[in-house]
Amino acid sequence: MILEDMKKNSNEPIVSFNTGTVSNQQDFIAISDDLKNVIIFDRNFKKINQFKIKKNAQKMIFTKNEDKILICDKAGDIYEFDVKQSSTITTSDEENCGRLLLGHCSMLLDFLLTDDQRFIISADRDEKIRVTHYPNTYNIKTYCLGHSQFVSVIQLINEQTLASGSGDGKIKIWNYLNGKILYTHDFHEQQPQEQQQPTSTTTNGGNKSLVRSDFAIKSMTIDRQNNGRHLCVSFLSQLILYLFKIEYQNDDEKQFKSLNIITQLKLNQIPLMIKFDSSHINFLWIFGAAKDDNDNNNEPIQLYEVKQNELARPLIRINVIDTLNQNEHFRRSVAAIKRDQYEYLFKHPFHGEIVDENFQHKRSRIKSE
Template identity: 30%
Template sequence: MTAISVCGEWFVCSSDKKLIAVHTKQAREPFVFDCSTAEKKPKNTEADSQRDGSEETGNDKILALAVSPSGNLAALTDDSKRLVLFRTESSWQHISTRWVVRRCTSLVFTQAEDVLLVADKSGDVYSFSVVDPQKDGELKLGHLSMLLSMTLTPNDKYVITADRDEKIRVSHLKSPYNIQSFCLGHEEFVSVLVIPSVHPQWLLSGSGDETVKLWEYESGRKLQSWDLKALRETPSTETEQEKKKRYAVSRIACSPDGGHVAVQCERLPIVQFFRIDQRAEERLVVCSRVTLSHSPLHMTFDPKGRLWVLLDSREAPLQIYTHAQDCWECDAESSKLNQVVDCLKPHWEALQAGAETESCFQHLYKVNFDNMASYMQKKRQRLEQQKTHWGKKRPAKTTNGASSTKKNKKPKPVSQAAS
């Protein structure tokens, strides 16, 4: 998983097995954490005892990255089930390495930055203490299917989780068995959840059905929905097969002032911008669209409201967009941009390895079966087999109509009459 974030004055990028942090103001050596050379898992840990008994070996690829609200903490989890915690205030420092029960899909810090929540592929959410960085995780809640995204409300009252079965669940953080509401309406898996910073009562969600929805999450009420496929301009030369391709929403980013929303679909070189207007009836308004030179891998806003976009390109792996006069323009001459790009280029192999050539969501789509068509096909096959079988079994007939396999009956002898 390739991801970028801004952590105070640090630009952070995780890709393949490496986390790279570059200072955007000072000419420092970037901080690099390589999971392939990190601490190995000790034997007979508590996490081992909770496993199902199958021995698994991970490939050390980073699966999720999270930055705390203040930017003073960061955490990652990888395919080898490490959970690594960092302090980032003046310089990066490794705090602890702990072990999770199953591979994780999402991480989020509480607003108080005392707890790190970890969602995994089995549908469970664990709570890990930040204050006591050596303490094992505690199970908080569970879903019946894989969790794909998770977020917390700004007051740490609710934890909001989304799974493969199109459900968005709003649970009380202190007592997760108390479910506040469900936000239901997506037709495919829910891949992204974001709460706009200035509108803490709203929730934005993205899905494999190529829609972005706006919710009032406490009541579960849907406020608005946008179909991204309808907004996208498709060329007239597009084939029927290309029209049937599905592009899941892979990233939603909100500006710090809460006024702008950027939406990215997987493998599409487009960023769709929306504007949030709390006073308007249509609260989510289409603003503009930017066409990129290459497919975007990830994007994030910095504290000044600039959008950083990581591209699948060795020549220009990073771009910064600024908002001016109701449109977004590329700032190619930014000194920060050039400094970060120079530090990222030596690690291009890791960035390229982390780029997904195929859809990482493809296996999550629902598969529809036509039961009647399958039944009729099997019935035809069965009738053909029966016809062939009886055709072989039936004996051939002779010219006089008698079966060649039957023995000719001899006439019975006439018994002599009694004298």
């Protein structure tokens, strides 16, 4: 019925979904669109709550007991909302303010709740990763500082270890409880034929340059269902995935040791998101858009399996993938997603005589004080 209505209204502007999530016990599903609507369904797709939020959602997470949902927006704030309809929630046409948990001074790009629900870990455009107590979010545990560009994605490896990916082309592994870096993988240090250096382009302003990395990280996922044995990463400007094996000291899954590349996968589409399956070990979902808008053979959703240190198509077929890939409205919606949505996040250093002169004046004032 819904698909039929979509086909009838195929000439109307496409409303894109910003993000969505499923609760831990798979009892609830939440989606958000670019009109700032949040809709929560139960497992039978019966709508149990709907409201508008102030800013477009960047990511949503259900708490472990499934009574709350946390939503971060692009303004840098994280709010807490009731999952089920309550007396404090107004009609669907009015904003539901929720409870403000925390805010960053810059755009939030990713956040997560730790397994024990004690901390919210949030990453922003200004290279910061903040570890905040939950629900007492006025208490900041620590910061993880070390990236030189925006932190696009963070993932938990275990109860004390965090992986982060950044626009600087690096993966960093942290002990997030004390903010210490345990390991860094720099994609610019690949073998010579793959080595790529950060590029710089000058804008029309003349004195403003855009510093960007060819290995700027877009998405990252860890197969925690398999005890965190693999990490996979995709990039903003490259049609390739890297699959790492996570090494532990003495096979102790609490003692991280290193990352080792075990395979690469060349893609025929622009990767928008990658995700290890939370129900099936070694299954990797790739959500992507065609390089050419006129490519009618593109499959927006592809499924791969980690098998003998390779990424290969599994033998089984999943009906929901086939159904979505064959749906014209779904394919058009994917094609409408902005593929350069992270390009503007790179730092813009300024150069020129005026800037140099201002620095000289500032140094002089500091020396005279």
